Amino acid sequence: MRTQILAISALLTLGMSTSALADGSMSSMSMKAAAATPVAISNFKFTPAELTVAVGTTVTWTNQGPAPHTTTSLATPAVWDSGPMPRGRTYSFTFKSAGVYKYHCSIHPSMLGTVTVRPVKK
DSSP: OHHHHHHHHHHHHTTEEEEEOTTSOEEEEEOSSOOEEEEEEETTEEESSEEEEETTOEEEEEEOSSSOBOOEEOSSSOSOBOOOBOTTOEEEEEOOSOEEEEEEOSSSTTOEEEEEEEOOOO
C-alpha cells in the first residue's frame, strides 16, 4: 500500500493525474488543462447534482454519509460504476468525450446527478 501511495504521489508531482476506471482499476494519464472537480455524496444526494466541465476533467465523488453509495452511469452499457463506496471512500472518473452523462446511486436509485462535458475551447 505504501508503495502505491508513493507511486501516485510521484505521478501527481510530475503533472499526471490518477483516475479510477470503470472496472475499478487505476490509470494514469496526462491532464494538461483539466482540473479536478469534487462531488460530495451526503444526505442521500450528490452535491452538486449538476455540473458542467471541460473534456479531460476528472470528477471525484466522495461518500461523506454513513450509508454506502455508488456513482453509476445510467448509459447502457455503463460508462463508469464505482461499486459500493463506504463512508470516506472516493471514486474518480476522467471524462474524455463531450456529452451529457446522467448517473445515479445504484443502491438508492432516487439519487441522481448529471455531468455535462463541453469541448475544450481553443
